[in-house]
Amino acid sequence: MRLLKRPRPVDAPVSDSERQLFGGPLRYDAGWANHEYAVLENRLLTTLRAMPTMVGGTVRLAWETDRRALLTVAATEAGQGVASAVGLLVVNAALAALLADGGAADRVHRALPALVLGALVAVAGAVCASWSTAAAGRLEPKVERAATERYLRAAVGVELEAVEDGEFRRLLDSAQWGPPSARRTIGACVATLNGLVSLVAVAGVLTVLHPVLLPMLALIAAPRGWGAMRVAQRRYLSVMSWVEHVRAARMLGQLLISRTSAAEVRVHGVGRYLLGHYRKMAEHAETEATRLARDKAGTELLAAALSGAAALVTYGALGALIVSGRMELAVAGTAVIAVRTGSAGLGALVATTNTLHEESLYVRDLERFVAEAGRRAIPRGGLPLPERLGTVRLNDVRFRYPDRDAPALDGVSLTIGAGQVVALVGENGSGKSTLVKLLAGLHLPDSGSLTWDGVEVAEADREAVFDRVALLTQDFERWPVTARTNIAMGRPDDDGPERAVDRAAAVVAAARYSGADRVVAQLPNGYETLLARMFRGASELSGGQWQKFGLARTRYRDARVVVVDEPTSALDPEAEIAAFDSIRRLAGPQRAVVLVTHRMSAVRHADVIYVLHEGRLVEQGGHEELVARGGRYAAMFRMQAEQYAAPAPAARPKGAAGAVVPRQGAAPGKGDGVT
Numbered sequence: 001m002r003l004l005k006r007p008r009p010v011d012a013p014v015s016d017s018e019r020q021l022f023g024g025p026l027r028y029d030a031g032w033a034n035h036e037y038a039v040l041e042n043r044l045l046t047t048l049r050a051m052p053t054m055v056g057g058t059v060r061l062a063w064e065t066d067r068r069a070l071l072t073v074a075a076t077e078a079g080q081g082v083a084s085a086v087g088l089l090v091v092n093a094a095l096a097a098l099l100a101d102g103g104a105a106d107r108v109h110r111a112l113p114a115l116v117l118g119a120l121v122a123v124a125g126a127v128c129a130s131w132s133t134a135a136a137g138r139l140e141p142k143v144e145r146a147a148t149e150r151y152l153r154a155a156v157g158v159e160l161e162a163v164e165d166g167e168f169r170r171l172l173d174s175a176q177w178g179p180p181s182a183r184r185t186i187g188a189c190v191a192t193l194n195g196l197v198s199l200v201a202v203a204g205v206l207t208v209l210h211p212v213l214l215p216m217l218a219l220i221a222a223p224r225g226w227g228a229m230r231v232a233q234r235r236y237l238s239v240m241s242w243v244e245h246v247r248a249a250r251m252l253g254q255l256l257i258s259r260t261s262a263a264e265v266r267v268h269g270v271g272r273y274l275l276g277h278y279r280k281m282a283e284h285a286e287t288e289a290t291r292l293a294r295d296k297a298g299t300e301l302l303a304a305a306l307s308g309a310a311a312l313v314t315y316g317a318l319g320a321l322i323v324s325g326r327m328e329l330a331v332a333g334t335a336v337i338a339v340r341t342g343s344a345g346l347g348a349l350v351a352t353t354n355t356l357h358e359e360s361l362y363v364r365d366l367e368r369f370v371a372e373a374g375r376r377a378i379p380r381g382g383l384p385l386p387e388r389l390g391t392v393r394l395n396d397v398r399f400r401y402p403d404r405d406a407p408a409l410d411g412v413s414l415t416i417g418a419g420q421v422v423a424l425v426g427e428n429g430s431g432k433s434t435l436v437k438l439l440a441g442l443h444l445p446d447s448g449s450l451t452w453d454g455v456e457v458a459e460a461d462r463e464a465v466f467d468r469v470a471l472l473t474q475d476f477e478r479w480p481v482t483a484r485t486n487i488a489m490g491r492p493d494d495d496g497p498e499r500a501v502d503r504a505a506a507v508v509a510a511a512r513y514s515g516a517d518r519v520v521a522q523l524p525n526g527y528e529t530l531l532a533r534m535f536r537g538a539s540e541l542s543g544g545q546w547q548k549f550g551l552a553r554t555r556y557r558d559a560r561v562v563v564v565d566e567p568t569s570a571l572d573p574e575a576e577i578a579a580f581d582s583i584r585r586l587a588g589p590q591r592a593v594v595l596v597t598h599r600m601s602a603v604r605h606a607d608v609i610y611v612l613h614e615g616r617l618v619e620q621g622g623h624e625e626l627v628a629r630g631g632r633y634a635a636m637f638r639m640q641a642e643q644y645a646a647p648a649p650a651a652r653p654k655g656a657a658g659a660v661v662p663r664q665g666a667a668p669g670k671g672d673g674v675t
């Protein structure tokens with residue numbers, strides 16, 4: 001029974017590629033999988049008992065999206081069941097008439113009404129079947145759409161912290177199979193219902209014919225049922241435990257064909273490298289597929305052998321009943337047909353129940369995800385914020401990312417007032433972007449307080465906080481939509497037809513503000529040009545041109561607090577000066593600007609400069625004041641200023657002709673050619 005050993009996909013060996021590229025196995029950890037085993041290793045009956053709950057969610061969705069179609073499916077499936085029961089009784093009547101005493105013509109004549117009824121019943125069954133197919137076909141896409149909407153709504157509603165949490169992302173990943181499974185669940189439900197109704201009909205007929213026939217039918221089908229369930233459970237476990245591995249291999253494939261990586265893929269030879277790893281990872285996954293196939297083959301063989309033995313016993317019993325005179329020939333004939341129909345029906349029922357079970361496991365993941373997303377959702381409602389902006393205040397704020405030991409922000413207190421341009425500076429990793437995320441309401445402080453006009457952000461209506469912030473980060477989104485919509489995405493809710501004219505004017509004004517209007521002038525269809533290379537006829541922009549669009553979007557958003565994080569890294573010097581100038585001009589009586597940048601020249605005009613170091617606020621003040629203080633800010637400013645100062649003419653080494661390129665790692669003054 002080696003083939004039927006309990007599988008442990010999580011114990012599979014780790015491939016070199018996983019180690020080299022991802023630092024270890026990309027399998028979900030055994031703790032979770034073992035918990036699943038605890039549920040899945042339960043007996044068949046437990047699974048069957050859990051089925052109504054598992055399927056219930058999908059049926060509820062179907063009820064909500066199109067109850068008429070759902071009721072039609074149920075009614076027509078029941079109709080088919082009745083038709084098949086009547087059909088069997090008609091067969092019995094026809095056989096009884098045909099096997100009775102008398103002449104052949106007489107017997108056929110007596111069987112005729114039953115045969116005509118049989119034909120009518122068959123037609124009714126076929127009409128029901130096609131009606132059911134049409135209704136189910138209408139229902140399925142609606143259910144998938146409703147499930148997808150549930151999934152996406154739950155996903156966009158969670159806190160940023162959840163999005164960055166690996167465990168939550170795992171749930172997010174596995175739940176994506178829920179919506180297509182919900183669609184297939186409808187089909188499987190229909191087939192299961194069909195099988196169940198026909199089976200009840202056959203069972204009823206068999207019980208009427210002889211009480212021993214029913215248990216025999218069950219005996220034939222039980223092993224196949226067990227086998228199918230076992231195969232489904234193992235496949236599900238395997239899929240779940242390999243989901244990250246599959247995603248990583250898919251990601252390698254995407255990197256190979258992506259446009260952004262195309263240059264490095266070619267010039268650095270990354271293509272060959274990743275292709276090799278893709279192959280190794282795919283081969284590794286194939287070993288799991290082989291193991292599953294072997295396990296499936298073993299299970300099915302055993303189930304078929306047991307089922308065959310049960311069939312042998314059944315037909316033997318039928319023979320004994322006929323020989324002993326306890327069953328008439330006509331009844332035995334109908335019984336054979338009924339047992340054959342019944343066991344074929346049971347086989348199909350087992351297969352569809354199995355599909356239903358497997359699909360509902362994925363739907364259950366979706367349910368689990370939606371529940372978890374609900375727990376981690378951004379709270380709705382809360383205290384309102386005043387319409388006019390006064391001050392945003394941080395007092396002794398501390399924040400630590402869940403997977404880090406050291407806090408990203410520690411004891412930070414600062415104020416941002418309306419009309420101010422506030423600059424955040426500090427070395428890489430000092431906490432600037434984290435501070436920005438807290439300001440925007442994307443993260444909440446672990447301790448200390450962050451208030452918007454006196455309202456604690458944790459208690460405020462978060463929608464209102466978001467509404468007051470415009471965010472332009474370094475990796476702002478380059479939406480694959482038209483130039484116009486790319487700018488209007490700054491406030492996409494503002495989309496009513498009555499606002500169309502104002503909106504068009506606002507888009508043009510925002511583009512003029514950032515210099516994006518000059519980019520638009522060169523586009524083949526102006527504002528209607530699609531900015532996504534992946535579509536035919538679309539245009540692509542340079543990094544700097546995109547930044548102008550990002551700036552225009554921020555302007556269009558027209559928010560109370562404008563946060564710009566390294567907004568000009570790709571701009572040419574002239575455009576950069578203009579951009580910083582425009583950004584500074586955004587500040588007004590009702591608007592504050594928070595500028596995060598390493599360009600010290602852009603910072604000097606800020607009203608207040610906050611200097612962060614290892615998550616702590618170490619200096620604050622105006623440019624002149626901070627330079628005079630001679631601290632960290634002054635050092636950073638001096639360092640950048642020196643870059644632009646004319647270098648002192650270096651003494652040319654004796655005997656060196658022309659420019660000398662020092663050897664890498666050589667100490668100054670010990671360049672090549674020095675004697």
Ligand SMILES: Nc1ncnc2c1ncn2[C@@H]1O[C@H](COP(=O)(O)OP(=O)(O)OP(=O)(O)O)[C@@H](O)[C@H]1O
Nearest residue numbers: 164401404408426427428429430431432433434435
């Ligand atoms: N999502 C995250 N999860 C865990 N740690 C994070 C996350 N984002 C940032 N950090 C860590 O928090 C600290 C502060 O990072 P942050 O991005 O705020 O710095 P920064 O000052 O904006 O840096 P840079 O100038 O490089 O943009 C760093 O140690 C960083 O590694």
